[in-house]
Structures are given as C-alpha cells and as structure tokens.
Amino acid sequence: MSDRTDPQLRDQPEPGWQVLDRDLSRISRLELATSYVAQPLVAVGMGLVFVALAALWAALVSGGGSGGLVIVVAAAFAAYLALNIGANDVANNMGPAVGANALTMAGALAIAAICETAGALIAGGEVVDTIAKGIIAPSSLGDEASFVVAMMAALLSSALWLNLATWAGAPVSTTHAIVGGVVGAGIAAAGFGAVDWGGMSRIAASWIISPALGGALAAAALWVVHKLVIDREDKIAAARVWVPVLIAVMAGAFATYLSLKGLKHLIGLSFGHALLVGLLACGLSWVAAKPYILRRSRGLENRNKSLKVLFQVPLVLSAALMSFAHGANDVSNAIGPLAAIVSLLHGGEATAAVPLWVMLIGALGISVGLLLFGPRLIRMVGGQITRLNAMRAYCVALSAAVTVIAASWFGLPVSSTHIAIGGIFGVGFFREAVEARRMRQMTGAVELPEMASEERRRRKLVRRSHFMTIILAWVITVPATALASGLMYLALKALGALS
Structure with missing residues (x-):
C-alpha cells in the first residue's frame, strides 16, 4: 500500500476507490443530516393528512345540503384539536409509568392509543352540553349562525393554544382551553352578559384546588409508603404485608374513579354505588395481590431498588385505566362543538346525541396525535420535572384517582392534567423536604450548610424552570384562548362566515 505522506507520492492522483469512498461518506453524512432535520416534518405531514381525511369523511357522511361547507371546516378544526389533545393531555396518564420504567415508550403509546380510543367510543359523552359547561347557550347569541361561528372559533383557538403549549413543553388542561375558547367567542358575539360567570368562577377555583389537592395527596401517599415499607429494616417482609394493601387501595380508588368518570354515560351510578364498586374491587384486588406479591418478592434483595418490581403491574394497569377514563371524558372537548354545529345545522338542538x-x-x-407528537411531553412529564421511580409514580396515580373522587363528592370541577402534574410536584417537594431533614441530621445543624446559590439550585429535586413554565401556562390558558377565540370570531364574521 502506498504512503500518501511520502513527498514524492503526495502530488500523484489518488486511486479511484479512495475518491469514491470519500464522496460516498459525504453523501451518507448529508443523508443522515437531512433525515434528522426532516423527522419532525414527517409527523406534521401525517397530522395534516389526518385533518384532510377528517374533512373528507365529514363531507361524505354529513349528507351535504345546508351548511355542508361549514361542517367540513368544523370537522377539520375538530380533528386538529383532537390531535393536540392526544399530543398534550395523554402525557399526564403515561408519563409517570414511563418515568418509573414500568413501561417502555412504545408500550405506553400502544396501551394509551387503545385505551383512549376504547374509552371514547365505548363510554364517550352522549351529549355536548358538557363542553360549554353552562358557559354560553345558543339562545344567548341571538341566532344559530352566531353560535356556529362561535363554536368554530372556540375549536381553532383551543387547538392552536394546545399546539403552542405542547411545543413549549407545558402540559395544560384541554378542558380549560376549550372553555376559554367558548367564553371568548361568546363575549365577542354577545357581550359579557352571555357568559355564566358563576360557572367560570368555579373553573378558576379549580386552578388552585386541583394541583394543590393532587400534590398534597401524592406527598401524603409517599409519606405512608416510606413509613410502611421503604424506611423499614426488612423492606421485603414489610412489602409482603403492605404492598397488597397499597395495590388494593389503588384498585378501589380506580374502580370508583372509573365508575364516576369513565362509565358514567353507560351506567349512571350514583356516588354511593360507585363507592360500593370501589370497595368490592379493593377486596378482590387484595385477595389476588397477596399471592402475586409473595411470588414476585422471592429472592429480592433487601433494598429500595428491589421494590420497584412489585409496583410495575399496578402502574401499568393504572395508566391504562386513566387513559380509558380520559378518552371517555375528554373526547367531548374535541368533538363537542362540532357535534353542536352538526346538530344545529341539521335542525336539531345543541345538546343532541x-x-x-x-x-x-x-x-x-x-x-x-398521541402516536405522532406525544413522546416528547411524556418524557418531560415522566422524567424532567422530578425523578420518578415505581413507588413515587404509584403515589401520583393514586392521588389522581382519589382527588377526582373527592372533587366529585364536593361537586368541584377539577382538571385531571392539573391533578397529575400537581402530584408529580408533590412527590418532588416531599423528597426535597426529606433530603433537607436528612442533611440536618447528618450535620447536626439547624439549617443546611452554606453553599453557592447555583449549587443550591442544582441540588433541588424539582426543576424550577419546568415548574414556573407549567404554572404560567395554567394561569394564562383560559385568558389566552378566550382572547384568541374572540379575535377569530370577529375575523370569521368580517370574512362573511355569518352570511
């Protein structure tokens, strides 16, 4: 082989195969860079294809006639909103399980897609008055045309806000987004008197109640898990006694949660009957969990890391049940306004089936939307706010179910998104408190040792940047969508959409 460093050979032409290899290497690097840049565009393109197919589907099945074009456009807006709900809201159900490594990303996407679709089709809302939440009514806007355009403006504004929030990595409430859109369009169409401000005040109260209650319950649950299992000298023996109880409590909570939220349109159970269903599920789950935990705990080392094996199956089941309930309830956020438009234009009422x-x-x-755009926010919820393991993720899931049950008891409108993220904040801040106490015990000092502010921020177990971004997004969701919806209503009116 020739030595190209030899001065006598340096000016001689290179063999053809070396030139070819170098050119092929450059082409390969260019191909790799192009594919990397184009990856996000593939998902966007597939999303646009879905929106176009939804519009085509609406044109084929709506029967044309009066308002046919309006229905097609509204169907496209609803499809766009549904994509963004899948991209943003479902992360709250799957993020903790993925962050705790109980589910792979592929497994989480598959389970969520199946359960969300099943929940929407099997137990989805039969009426669309749950969307407006009593905020506005067609009669308050003077005529049906104004109501139709108001619903279209609400659909598009809430979809755009969710798209922006997903891009910014902020899980927000889709219910609050669509309610804000309805409020803004209603104000633009008929003034402030068209809005039921009593209902809006209850929704605003849930901004504080949902995350605070979810966080407090998640922190309390983690404290109980520490006392019963994690802090015990023989962790495996304690787990054999208490983990079946913890699994039974979760099963009972989710059975009640599902009876109240996920299956309410199919069965219509009262709160008392839902509690009885939960107690029955609790007892059966305890009986089933005892031998399961005994078998799974054999041969495990006496350390915290071993305990995650015992919580994996409950976490997977809880994620699936939360997705089913989410699909049953929040699908109405996407298609409620569209259903109202279809019903009104076909001579019915806005609250028809x-x-x-x-x-x-x-x-x-x-x-x-979940399959195309969900992984980014699932990773953020599962691992970038605070570090989750199986026990912490269990506490987040349990707090979500119990908070919804408590809110149903008191008749409070709460956001499942706010509850789940509040639960993650709760376990993170609880861990910070436990760590601070441990440091004080080690040093014997009343306060933590002095350290640079940068180092103190680095040691925080809850990422403050995500915390502030999410809180800000929560606060401005309703005002932002209301403003955008009002402007869109006026724009549609100026373009002659009401004629």
Missing part, C-alpha cells in the same frame, strides 16, 4: 362519525374523528384524532 353525538353522531358516531363525529365520535370517530375525536377518538382517532386523540390516538393519532
């Missing part, structure tokens, strides 16, 4: 083809747009849209 939702057509199956409309439900399909919402159900499939949430699943497609």
